[in-house]
Amino acid sequence: MKAIKKIKTTEDLTQAIQYQIQKRQSEKKPVLTVSAGTCGQARGSLKVIDSLKKAIQKNSLEDKVKIKVTGCHGFCEAEPNIIIQPQDIFYQKVQPKDTEDIASQTIINNEIIDRLLFSDPISKTTVLKENDISFYKKQKRILLGDNALIDPTDIDDYLSVGGYGSLAKVLSEMTPEEVIEIIKQSGLRGRGGAGFPAGYKWEFTRKAKESPKYIICNADEGDPGAYMDRSLLEGNPHRVLEGMIIGAYAVGAEEGTIYVRDEYPLAVKHIFLAIAQAENMGLLGEKILGTDFNFTIHVSKGAGAFVCGEETALIASVEGRIGEPRQRPPFPALKGLWKYPTNINNVETWANVPLIIEKGAGWFSKIGTKGSKGTKIFSLVGKINNTGLVEVPMGITLREVIFEIGGGIPGGKEFKAVQTGGPSGGCLPKNKLDLPIDYEGLTEAGSIMGSGGMIVMDENTCMVDVAKYFLNFLRDESCGKCLSCREGTQRMWEIVTDISEGKGKESDIQFLEQLAQATKDASLCGLGQTAANPVLSTLRYFRDEYIAHVKDKTCPAGVCKNLITYSILEDKCTGCLACIKVCPQEAISGELKKVHVLDQEKCIKCGACFEACQFDAIKIE
Amino acid sequence: MINLKINGLEVKAEEGWTVLETAKFYGLEIPTLCYNEGLSPYGGCRLCLVEIGEGPKAKLVSSCTYPAEEGLIVRTDTKRVIETRKMMIELMLSLAPNSKVIQDLASKFGVTQVRFKIRNEECILCGLCVRMCAEQMDGRAIGFQHRGYKRKISTPFDIRSEECRLCGGCIYICPACQLRCQGPEAETAVCNACLNMDPTCLDHYDDLQCWMYDAGRCGTCVRESKEKSKEQTSKQ
Numbered sequence: 001m002k003a004i005k006k007i008k009t010t011e012d013l014t015q016a017i018q019y020q021i022q023k024r025q026s027e028k029k030p031v032l033t034v035s036a037g038t039c040g041q042a043r044g045s046l047k048v049i050d051s052l053k054k055a056i057q058k059n060s061l062e063d064k065v066k067i068k069v070t071g072c073h074g075f076c077e078a079e080p081n082i083i084i085q086p087q088d089i090f091y092q093k094v095q096p097k098d099t100e101d102i103a104s105q106t107i108i109n110n111e112i113i114d115r116l117l118f119s120d121p122i123s124k125t126t127v128l129k130e131n132d133i134s135f136y137k138k139q140k141r142i143l144l145g146d147n148a149l150i151d152p153t154d155i156d157d158y159l160s161v162g163g164y165g166s167l168a169k170v171l172s173e174m175t176p177e178e179v180i181e182i183i184k185q186s187g188l189r190g191r192g193g194a195g196f197p198a199g200y201k202w203e204f205t206r207k208a209k210e211s212p213k214y215i216i217c218n219a220d221e222g223d224p225g226a227y228m229d230r231s232l233l234e235g236n237p238h239r240v241l242e243g244m245i246i247g248a249y250a251v252g253a254e255e256g257t258i259y260v261r262d263e264y265p266l267a268v269k270h271i272f273l274a275i276a277q278a279e280n281m282g283l284l285g286e287k288i289l290g291t292d293f294n295f296t297i298h299v300s301k302g303a304g305a306f307v308c309g310e311e312t313a314l315i316a317s318v319e320g321r322i323g324e325p326r327q328r329p330p331f332p333a334l335k336g337l338w339k340y341p342t343n344i345n346n347v348e349t350w351a352n353v354p355l356i357i358e359k360g361a362g363w364f365s366k367i368g369t370k371g372s373k374g375t376k377i378f379s380l381v382g383k384i385n386n387t388g389l390v391e392v393p394m395g396i397t398l399r400e401v402i403f404e405i406g407g408g409i410p411g412g413k414e415f416k417a418v419q420t421g422g423p424s425g426g427c428l429p430k431n432k433l434d435l436p437i438d439y440e441g442l443t444e445a446g447s448i449m450g451s452g453g454m455i456v457m458d459e460n461t462c463m464v465d466v467a468k469y470f471l472n473f474l475r476d477e478s479c480g481k482c483l484s485c486r487e488g489t490q491r492m493w494e495i496v497t498d499i500s501e502g503k504g505k506e507s508d509i510q511f512l513e514q515l516a517q518a519t520k521d522a523s524l525c526g527l528g529q530t531a532a533n534p535v536l537s538t539l540r541y542f543r544d545e546y547i548a549h550v551k552d553k554t555c556p557a558g559v560c561k562n563l564i565t566y567s568i569l570e571d572k573c574t575g576c577l578a579c580i581k582v583c584p585q586e587a588i589s590g591e592l593k594k595v596h597v598l599d600q601e602k603c604i605k606c607g608a609c610f611e612a613c614q615f616d617a618i619k620i621e
Numbered sequence: 622m623i624n625l626k627i628n629g630l631e632v633k634a635e636e637g638w639t640v641l642e643t644a645k646f647y648g649l650e651i652p653t654l655c656y657n658e659g660l661s662p663y664g665g666c667r668l669c670l671v672e673i674g675e676g677p678k679a680k681l682v683s684s685c686t687y688p689a690e691e692g693l694i695v696r697t698d699t700k701r702v703i704e705t706r707k708m709m710i711e712l713m714l715s716l717a718p719n720s721k722v723i724q725d726l727a728s729k730f731g732v733t734q735v736r737f738k739i740r741n742e743e744c745i746l747c748g749l750c751v752r753m754c755a756e757q758m759d760g761r762a763i764g765f766q767h768r769g770y771k772r773k774i775s776t777p778f779d780i781r782s783e784e785c786r787l788c789g790g791c792i793y794i795c796p797a798c799q800l801r802c803q804g805p806e807a808e809t810a811v812c813n814a815c816l817n818m819d820p821t822c823l824d825h826y827d828d829l830q831c832w833m834y835d836a837g838r839c840g841t842c843v844r845e846s847k848e849k850s851k852e853q854t855s856k857q
Binding site: 305329475482484487515521522523 | 663664665666667670680681682683686687688690701704705708709712713715716736737738745746747748765767768769770771772
């Protein structure tokens with residue numbers, strides 16, 4: 001790590017920021033930005049970086065260009081991608097073999113390589129610049145936007161986008177009460193799921209009589225398919241630290257903890273590095289920037305229990321006890337970590353804080369709806385063309401997110417449902433597509449905001465199967481303390497499994513509903529109270545499917561194996577042998593250009609033939 | 622003193638009392654199972670649920686853990702409470718159908734059928750034994766393992782715990798495990814942690830049910846079980 005000069009006063013910090021900003025603006029060399037978050041690395045961005053470096057050496061460009069490695073920009077579908085400044089060329093799905101061309105053609109000859117440009121699924125045109133892609137157009141990337149500009153392992157790079165400016169402002173001219181007032185006015189609500197107004201939470205902790213006080217950053221993101229917090233920690237860890245330092249000053253805490261799951265190795269690495277850099281620079285530690293304010297941050301690594309995202313379970317885990325929730329009240333603001341006042345906020349909430357201080361409460365509260373302000377990051381996954389992280393203003397409709405930003409459903413299939421809020425969220429059908437996304441709206445519709453998972457499902461998804469999947473997750477992730485949650489999720493899973501296997505009775509549906517309601521009512525924490533949502537929301541919007549499973553013993557979507565049969569349509573089969581080649585059971589027989597025959601006895605309903613057939617000759621019933 | 626309302630009655634609670642303690646003080650009955658006056662409240666069985674608040678924000682909480690708060694409105698027997706409570710009893714019955722305590726609860730609250738598949742686990746994970754061991758006996762020989770549907774109570778690493786003094790406190794307090802607490806013939810066969818020369822569990826199961834992994838220490842069970850199995854094979 002390069003030597004970092006200690007900064008002693010707020011004026012010095014402001015100067016350092018100005019210096020870095022100018023340095024960035026006066027940069028004359030072309031900059032090649034490669035995204036290498038966990039998603040990028042999984043798609044080979046490290047190899048791309050290696051070969052890019054070699055290509056640059058080979059073309060003797062070492063002194064003429066700069067390579068910058070950043071975190072995830074959000075558009076996972078296009079990873080690994082390279083952005084070339086100053087022209088702002090966006091190359092997507094770059095392979096190591098492409099780097100030679102990038103160096104020799106684009107850098108030296110200023111030629112654009114058409115094959116690496118993004119082809120938009122909606123407009124069907126190739127797009128040159130990142131911001132012109134429809135995926136980015138409707139987004140408002142106040143949090144994620146900087147991920148593309150910053151090398152997360154370099155504190156100076158964060159300063160060069162004005163980072164830590166809000167901290168300088170807070171420590172030089174604001175009292176803790178004023179900070180809390182601004183956060184209150186901004187209308188910022190917790191991004192972890194429940195949506196409690198952050199400013200009020202801070203005030204409770206500030207006003208609590210006991211000391212010491214603590215703050216915690218909840219980075220225990222456990223929803224399947226959700227990774228907003230990971231990308232913020234990986235791509236812009238100093239923003240989160242700055243938010244925490246400001247928060248600690250506001251509530252009067254001297255110690256902070258980041259509770260991050262150990263399954264996020266890159267996030268853990270970047271956050272440790274960021275803390276060390278901030279300490280060396282004097283932004284953490286004793287007498288920060290010459291004030292009387294002391295603050296240190298520890299990292300506590302979680303072992304990957306979904307329930308530890310619940311604040312009281314998280315505190316138990318940090319203290320070294322079993323991650324189990326306890327009764328609130330007393331709330332952590334009064335009795336939290338080590339029984340002292342503690343303020344817990346989610347990664348995304350903390351990341352919003354420096355922006356609100358910098359741009360003002362008014363700027364923030366102009367974004368969003370009446371009750372929900374600012375933006376929200378969703379991880380848009382499932383049956384969707386543009387998979388990735390989307391940051392949108394509150395109040396945008398589901399339709400805009402799925403069909404405009406997400407580019408719709410692949411393969412021309414029909415949209416069926418969208419699941420928001422992670423495993424304990426709910427599935428919303430087509431007629432809820434115009435629902436504006438905010439905390440209250442989603443809750444009313446039977447789902448939740450949660451931490452921001454958004455799973456899109458197409459017509460080939462069976463809703464009973466979806467409920468079964470989430471119940472299976474929840475029965476494993478319930479801490480098991482409350483009978484209602486532990487046995488409730490287990491028994492709901494048993495009933496739904498029976499239904500999906502054709503063993504369900506008609507009375508099961510009503511019984512399932514009763515059990516779901518009891519689980520929701522009787523459980524202690526948020527996990528149990530929302531554990532019934534997958535069942536209740538699918539029963540509310542897709543009851544027909546349950547009835548088809550128990551009454552007619554059929555699966556309308558053709559998913560539940562026990563209820564479907566595959567057969568070959570004689571008039572459509574061309575005898576191409578494709579299905580015979582893929583069938584693992586050798587259940588299909590036939591000769592070239594003759595209609596094939598499927599042996600039902602041998603068929604295990606794996607669906608391989610259905611996928612392989614180019615002529616729609618495989619029928620699912 | 623804290624002023625609150627239970628079932629429309631204005632009551633006063635001492636600082637630090639729970640809703641359950643307050644109700645008990647006034648003679649208002651709330652059914653409990655995992656609650657014991659001598660142990661810290663746990664809130665696991667969800668039987669002592671009461672409804673607090675009014676209107677759309679009303680919710681159910683376990684009265685044994687919820688603190689008496691100023692102005693709190695508590696109702697102990699609303700439709701929502703009763704229906705949920707019955708479901709909890711039905712769930713318990715499906716896990717420990719032979720428990721007299723749970724059967725009695727079922728009779729009292731009118732639970733007449735179990736719609737779930739019966740799983741004779743003879744444990745509802747109420748945690749009474751764990752708390753008894755730790756808090757009253759200062760033992761900490763047993764605790765919870767795993768989470769979710771895999772959760773169980775056992776000794777650390779499933780081996781005999783050095784902390785266990787065979788006091789039998791866990792068995793004494795258990796509401797669910799019929800064999801351990803009274804055996805099939807209540808007067809004659811008190812199993813008592815396998816100190817008994819003839820563990821009653823072997824009449825019912827192929828394996829010893831000694832969950833404290835004590836078989837190695839007193840030795841009787843192991844000998845008994847081996848001899849019994851020998852006898853059985855020779856009979857056949």
